[in-house]
Amino acid sequence: MYGVESCVHPDYRGSGVGGRLMDARFALLRRLNLRGMIAGSMIMDYHEVAHLIAPDQYVHEVIAGTRFDTNLSKQIHKGFRPLNLIPNYEHDPRSLNWGVAILWENPDYTPEARKTALILPFPMVMSGNRPPNNGERPAAR
Amino acid sequence: MFAVKSEPEGKQRAAQNTNARQIVIQPTTARHAEQMNRLSTLVYSHAGYSRVAEFKSQAKLYPEGQFVAIDTTDPHHPRVVGYTSCMRLQFNPAEPLLESWSDTTGYG
Numbered sequence: 001m002y003g004v005e006s007c008v009h010p011d012y013r014g015s016g017v018g019g020r021l022m023d024a025r026f027a028l029l030r031r032l033n034l035r036g037m038i039a040g041s042m043i044m045d046y047h048e049v050a051h052l053i054a055p056d057q058y059v060h061e062v063i064a065g066t067r068f069d070t071n072l073s074k075q076i077h078k079g080f081r082p083l084n085l086i087p088n089y090e091h092d093p094r095s096l097n098w099g100v101a102i103l104w105e106n107p108d109y110t111p112e113a114r115k116t117a118l119i120l121p122f123p124m125v126m127s128g129n130r131p132p133n134n135g136e137r138p139a140a141r
Numbered sequence: 142m143f144a145v146k147s148e149p150e151g152k153q154r155a156a157q158n159t160n161a162r163q164i165v166i167q168p169t170t171a172r173h174a175e176q177m178n179r180l181s182t183l184v185y186s187h188a189g190y191s192r193v194a195e196f197k198s199q200a201k202l203y204p205e206g207q208f209v210a211i212d213t214t215d216p217h218h219p220r221v222v223g224y225t226s227c228m229r230l231q232f233n234p235a236e237p238l239l240e241s242w243s244d245t246t247g248y249g
């Protein structure tokens with residue numbers, strides 16, 4: 001799944017609204033048995049130190065926990081894993097247009113369950129009131 | 142799990158002020174689009190154009206992946222205070238992203 005966008009009113013930031021929206025996404029991933037979610041994260045506070053350090057150094061420090069980024073730190077705390085930098089991610093002076101590709105892997109994903117769900121047994125795809133397959137071959141037409 | 146530096150004190154204080162509010166997370170529908178557009182305009186400063194059609198389209202294309210956070214403290218005036226949008230995308234987490242971000246996500 002691709003996390004297109006998340007947005008919280010400034011008056012409600014830091015109150016858990018974003019976390020609850022994220023939990024709704026995670027619940028969907030689990031319910032549909034999807035591998036995970038990839039998203040882009042804008043490094044919102046990078047402009048504060050952009051004259052001192054490169055963006056990759058900034059991200060490393062956020063990952064190490066020695067620097068707090070309003071956006072990326074929360075996503076890491078939620079279990080996202082930064083993958084790589086994205087240049088020209090979004091035009092925004094706060095991030096100097098840098099973004100980070102982040103990944104959340106569904107710990108409950110089971111390939112077997114997905115395969116079973118996609119390949120239905122023959123009687124299940126038939127319409128009408130036919131009872132479950134009792135071992136008989138379907139009548140020739 | 143990575144260790145993450147905690148949130149600055151000022152933001153924690155702001156959180157305490159909103160704790161008494163009643164927030165409900167529910168699936169997005171077309172009727173939320175106007176309020177979502179107002180919120181998006183406030184956050185992303187795009188006063189020059191409307192995203193109402195985009196939000197309605199997302200809710201129609203993949204309703205399972207759309208959620209809104211609604212402040213229902215005043216039940217007569219429920220207010221959209223957050224939203225999130227997801228789409229289905231084919232990818233394997235074990236393999237690196239070789240395409241550009243724009244190509245991978247179909248330009249958003």
